[in-house]
Amino acid sequence: MAKQNRRRRTGRKPAAAPGLPVEEALSGDPAQVADAIATVAFLAAQGNKNAIDRFVDQVTGAELAAGVQLAGQRIIARAFDFGWLPADIHEAARRRVDEFATAYLTDLMAEHRAGFPAESVDEIWQSQLTELAAAVWWTPAQPHLDQWADRALLTPEEALTAALSAFALLIQLPKLEQIAPLPGTRRHTTHHHVDEKTLGRVRGLLAKAESTAFAEEAETLSAKAQELMTKYAIDRALLHTEHTDPDLPAARRIWLETPYTDAKALLIDMVTRANRARAIFVADWGFVTVVGDDTDLDAVEILSTSLLVQATRAMIDNATTEESRTRHYRKAFLTAYATRIGELLTKAAEATIADAPNRLLPVLASHQQRVDQAFNTYFPTVRSRGITIRSAEGWTAGTEAADQARFDNP
Known part of the structure; x- marks a missing residue:
């Protein structure tokens, strides 16, 4: 002005x-x-x-x-x-x-x-x-x-x-995948979201996880949230075993705040894997596209948002040395945190699935096939990309912060 x-x-x-x-x-x-x-x-x-x-x-x-x-x-x-x-x-x-x-x-x-x-x-x-x-x-x-x-x-x-x-x-703006029908196309996609009662319980657990000062308690609450979302997805999958959705699984974009977007994208990818979905990171613009059923995408979105808050807080709480205040340390910390949290969430999801009826297995196999087909349709040419880590101290601290999780019920 x-x-x-x-x-x-x-x-x-x-x-x-x-x-x-x-x-x-x-x-x-x-x-x-x-x-x-x-x-x-x-x-x-x-x-x-x-x-x-x-x-x-x-x-x-x-x-x-x-x-x-x-x-x-x-x-x-x-x-x-x-x-x-x-x-x-x-x-x-x-x-x-x-x-x-x-x-x-x-x-x-x-x-x-x-x-x-x-x-x-x-x-x-x-x-x-x-x-x-x-x-x-x-x-x-x-x-x-x-x-x-x-x-x-x-x-x-x-x-x-x-x-x-x-x-x-x-x-x-570059050309992206068309993940939702344009207005006026007269193509209606039915979206099936997690019900509000379940979402309310999950949000309550994650709110407690974000507010507690104890990393172990936060991660236990997050694991419980993952368990609830997995149970909901299982119940819905078993309920609709006879129903075949003609549409491809859905896709959503999750935007990341700088800095350390590659490490944050890794965390989302780990949450995505635990929830039977797939993800791809567009580094130039700073967002992750996640492909999966709506209920699984709801889980990815709500869990990722909370875990990014928790990871950042844990990183700041661990900043007690000169090294821990450097960019290399913080990137290594978040990367290690994401890797370990992914392993723990996957373990929690797999334990929940193991308790489900045997007829769930072919349903999950069919689901994974549909997700893979959708991912390959949206992204016919993709390439893997690694993350360079330059702080062993940051990696160790990030792993330890994630490794404090207990996966029994709080």
Whole structure:
């Protein structure tokens, strides 16, 4: 904001902007303006850091809102066609652009959703938009940009800069797997989630695990949560042995906070394996895609979220030496913690399965085959990647922190 104010106070004439579609932007034709906006956003996405500021300097005072809206509709549709879901776009924006561009993207997604009847929008899509509070609050008969600028207390130049930054991010997004049907495709996927009673019990156990100061108690409570989720999955599998779902198993993306995303991704992978699912890490963007049945994905999501909190706390509690405060130590700690916790959770899950009726075994084999088929369909070409560990002390401490777990009932 201060930058735009300084520009007005100095009265400097903007420098010429060769190579930018200024004439098209000033044409007054919304279609030409939209093309100009998209071109500038593309230049910024390709690394031309000054393209947006130079363009905004040249078009100050022009009426561009209708063209900006048209460009936004096209660019957001492309991102969705590329497999990005509303939550994914929000998480990418939260990490790579400012709060204004992030807020603009939320409105852009709400506008896109408004063009489809409710019955043609997948549950996952709608739930993500609802969580983002994405709704059409503006008067649709008027261009959105001007109304949004007034609401956000931005000058026209600042609003245009935010919109262009948002578009540049969308253009940078790579093509992903289509893990949920697009709005308007008329393809309905039935989602079967863990019931609220079971989820409530699991959340209660994990809340206690996160609040206790004793690592042994935390890990025992986490193991009990894994046992409950496994029992629920077994009961549901046995109940539906005669039912064959024509859809592929579901997939979800879990976004990770920096630093040490590779070690955190490993922890999610270990939880995923314990819950009969599969995972793949997209390191450049910092998220893990998990493939499995909805109930197993519910387990992975809730357990991973809690265990990441517990692992971080254990790492901080163990920071008693100079070595333990280094990046190498902390990465090694989290990696060792993830590896050992994975082994313990798998042991807890296997013990629960061993107590189940014998008729469960072919059901689980069929389930694993479906998950593998879905994973190979979503990710036909994948490669394994290791994690480099440079602190033996961190590895030992992480293993010991995870190894304190007891797996009897609390």
